Amino acid sequence: MLINMNIKLTVSSSPHVHTPMTTRGIMRDVLIALMPAVLAGICFFGARAALLCAVSTGAAVFFEWGFRKLIGRKNTISDLSAAVTGLLIALNVPPTLPVWMIIIADFIAIVVAKQFFGGIGENFVNPAIAARIILMTSFPKEMNAFIEPVDAMTTATPLALAGTDAAPSLWQLLIGYHGGTIGEVCALALILGGVYLLVRRVIRWIIPVCFIGTVAAVMFFADGCSLYSAAYQVLSGGLILGAVFMATDYSTSPVTTWGKVIYAIGCGLITCLIRLFGSLAEGVSFSIIIMNILTPHIEKLTMPVVFGADEKGRKAKEGSL
Amino acid sequence: MDIAKGLHSPLRKFRGGVPADHQKNAADIPLQSIPVPGTVAIALSQSIGAPCSPLVAVGDHVYAGQKIGDSDKTISAPVHASVSGKVIAVGEIVLSNGIKCQGITIESDGKREDCPDISPPVIESLEDFLNAVRESGLVGMGGAGFPTHAKLRSALKSEPAVDTLIINAAECEPYICVDNRECMEYPQNIINGIRALVQWIGFKQVIIGVEDNKPKGLERLLNCLGEECNADMDIKVSSLHSRYPQGAEKMMIYVTTGRIVPIGKLPSDVGCVVMNVETCSVIGRYLRTGRPVISRSITVDGDAIDGPYNLRVPIGTSIQDIIDYCGGFTEPPYKIILGGPMMGLALSDTTAPICKQNNAILAFRQTSISRLVKWDCIRCGRCVEACPMGLVPEKLERYARYRNVEKLKELNVMACMECGSCAFHCPGNRSLVQYMKMGKQLIREEAQKNVN
Structure with a gap:
């Protein structure tokens, strides 16, 4: 029998065809989707915003590389997840934050929240959210030193100003002409990024829509059926940034469809509770981290029904014969 | 009615x-018949169930369609000579999946003369x-x-x-x-x-x-x-x-x-x-x-081979003979798949004979089919969405790696039909089907242990 000895064949388990989508491609898409928000931040807050974005991304990648090297594991910076985390942290701080603080935040996110638990996919809380919360509790003054865009006057966030005369208009909220963190101010840029992620099928619509929808609905009724209140609450604070880019983090959100729904509604309700009754003006970070921790339990409750294992299956069998 | x-x-x-x-x-x-191959190797085990015992000996002359192996077991099917010629060997042959089984090798007389008993x-x-x-x-x-x-x-x-x-x-x-x-x-x-x-x-x-x-x-x-x-x-x-x-x-x-x-x-x-x-x-x-199963249809396709073709090939024809008939490879193939790309078997060589259930030979270049980099699971949930059986491959993979038989059973790994939809969608290119197979094997092994 003729055997062509020159041919070396690869043997592997099926399937032999795959989607072109890769982990790196997904992370690259997230970085692209964040670009409008980054550009808006730089536009409004100038070089300082650009510096924080660059330093934070660089530091996050460095910590990922350094820690993996230290513990002798495979280098994972090429999956770009550390770059995403670094950039998200920068978008979650005010443009006035001292640079050394953001480096601490990167360390906490990458080393403590992510690598201590096993690296990508194994962390139980969103690293960027964990870092933001540590910063908020450790350096409350610096984390609340918000400035007006362009003229850099000291101001408060729209949530702190809600209901006062100084409250920005909805239009200002939409384009981002108000105080806030680098990435959260321009709702329009964030929505643009979110649409890109939806089109590229990186995220599903469930989490952002249920999260934002819950906040809008609760705020609508909480303020006596006020559409203005609902819109104001949706467009201000870190809600859109959180709902589109942070709550959708794969590792820390449920994999099941109904789990995603419960998780997102939970995020929305906790955000509203904190905003309405808490001493903090903003509740998005805390709501996401609480739901992150509940994710394994939500998943357990919403396991998909195995085809042929449910009541419907038995009925179908009996009914049709 | x-x-x-x-x-x-x-x-x-x-x-x-x-x-x-x-x-x-x-x-x-259109389907076309390939010329009668020089030799065919007919496996005596071409179905799930009991292998057949040979009914012919070395040196015997056989006709195409003549029964050459049978078994008295219920779950078994007889095998027939697919060409006419002389039996040159009765013994071990290697199948496409690497498993050795008994087989009958027939040197054809080039004629494919039908058995006179066929009616x-x-x-x-x-x-x-x-x-x-x-x-x-x-x-x-x-x-x-x-x-x-x-x-x-x-x-x-x-x-x-x-x-x-x-x-x-x-x-x-x-x-x-x-x-x-x-x-x-x-x-x-x-x-x-x-x-x-x-x-x-x-x-x-x-x-x-x-x-x-x-x-x-x-x-x-x-x-x-x-x-x-x-x-x-x-x-x-x-x-x-x-x-x-x-x-x-x-x-x-x-x-x-x-x-x-x-x-x-x-x-x-x-x-x-x-x-x-x-x-x-x-x-x-x-x-x-009255003509039994002595040939079957095979699609030959892929970007490393001339084609496509739909061929009628005698059972037992070697995969290499079929590739040669199609004009050989146009480029060195990276993977040759027996069956479809979703569930087919990647071959390690081309000497194995065609059995009754094979339906395609696909040869691919590296660029068109390989994904070499594997990433860690990011729990994106695409496998969960993709599973037609409603399983959770992301968790099953983990429990298979941990050899946690209890959890594998609880999450119904046995319901997996290994269709590969999960692994197709995995952006981390993880070998999910392999882990599903491993998980099923772990459960079978434990059941075996409990019997003993």
Whole structure:
């Protein structure tokens, strides 16, 4: 029998065809989707915003590389997840934050929240959210030193100003002409990024829509059926940034469809509770981290029904014969 | 009963799966027979079940169609010489999956002379019919390789009685076109096969399921059924949504009838028998001619080989002989797959013989098929969305790695049909199917341990 000895064949388990989508491609898409928000931040807050974005991304990648090297594991910076985390942290701080603080935040996110638990996919809380919360509790003054865009006057966030005369208009909220963190101010840029992620099928619509929808609905009724209140609450604070880019983090959100729904509604309700009754003006970070921790339990409750294992299956069998 | 000749499109859809990129390049290429190969190696174990014992010895002359191996076990099917010539070896041969089994090697005389005994079987009773199916050496030709007579016998025993015959011509695997060619070229055999099955097994309805990306095959079947005006059978031709794994037995039953096969049960438990279209066609042909399964259709395609081709090849022809007939490789292949790209077997060499259940040989270059980098699981949930069975591959992979048999059982790993939809969608390129197989093996091993 003729055997062509020159041919070396690869043997592997099926399937032999795959989607072109890769982990790196997904992370690259997230970085692209964040670009409008980054550009808006730089536009409004100038070089300082650009510096924080660059330093934070660089530091996050460095910590990922350094820690993996230290513990002798495979280098994972090429999956770009550390770059995403670094950039998200920068978008979650005010443009006035001292640079050394953001480096601490990167360390906490990458080393403590992510690598201590096993690296990508194994962390139980969103690293960027964990870092933001540590910063908020450790350096409350610096984390609340918000400035007006362009003229850099000291101001408060729209949530702190809600209901006062100084409250920005909805239009200002939409384009981002108000105080806030680098990435959260321009709702329009964030929505643009979110649409890109939806089109590229990186995220599903469930989490952002249920999260934002819950906040809008609760705020609508909480303020006596006020559409203005609902819109104001949706467009201000870190809600859109959180709902589109942070709550959708794969590792820390449920994999099941109904789990995603419960998780997102939970995020929305906790955000509203904190905003309405808490001493903090903003509740998005805390709501996401609480739901992150509940994710394994939500998943357990919403396991998909195995085809042929449910009541419907038995009925179908009996009914049709 | 009314004759339903219209095209029927089920509205039901199964969960998950892979959207169609079916690459049916060979759909319009007619079947052609390859020249009689110099030697053929006929495996004595070509089906699930007991291997056959050889009925011939080295030096014997055999005719094409002569029975050369048989077994007295229920779950087994006889094997026949696929060419005429001289038996040159009876002994160990290596199959495509690397498993060694007994086989009979025949040096052909280049003629493929038919056995003089071949004559259409005389069928007067159900027992005659089942024996005829057995004697034809028929096994599930869609890939399962389960002896057809054994499947029919077990279906006849089911309580309540089976009422629905589903002819599976979905052909949801990319590239493969042999079922389509069967519908195009031998619709009469298919209909004759159905008629015999309805007559003897007593099916009340027959559904032929074809994916809607093969409109010509659908049309040919419909036309042919239209000519059969005297048919007293309820035959529906069902145009199915093109989505892998539409041809999986449980998906097929659900989509066409709405019945759900419970986990661990057989199609006959919900009153159905699903049969591959070529299998059905062979029944029709055997009853008319008495020629057993000594050849089958194979699609040859892929970007490392000239083609595409749809070939009729004698059982036992080596894969290399088929590749040579197609003009060899145009470029060094990176992977050669026996079967479809979703569930087929990657070959380590090309010496293995074709068995009754093989349906395609695909040769690919590296650039078109390889994904070398693997990433860690990021829990994106695409595998969960993709699983047609509603399993959670992300967790099953983890528990298989941890060898946690309890959890694997709890999450129903045994319900996995290894269709590969999860691994197709995995952005981390993780070997999910391999871990599913491992998880099932762990459960089997533990069951074995408990028995001992």
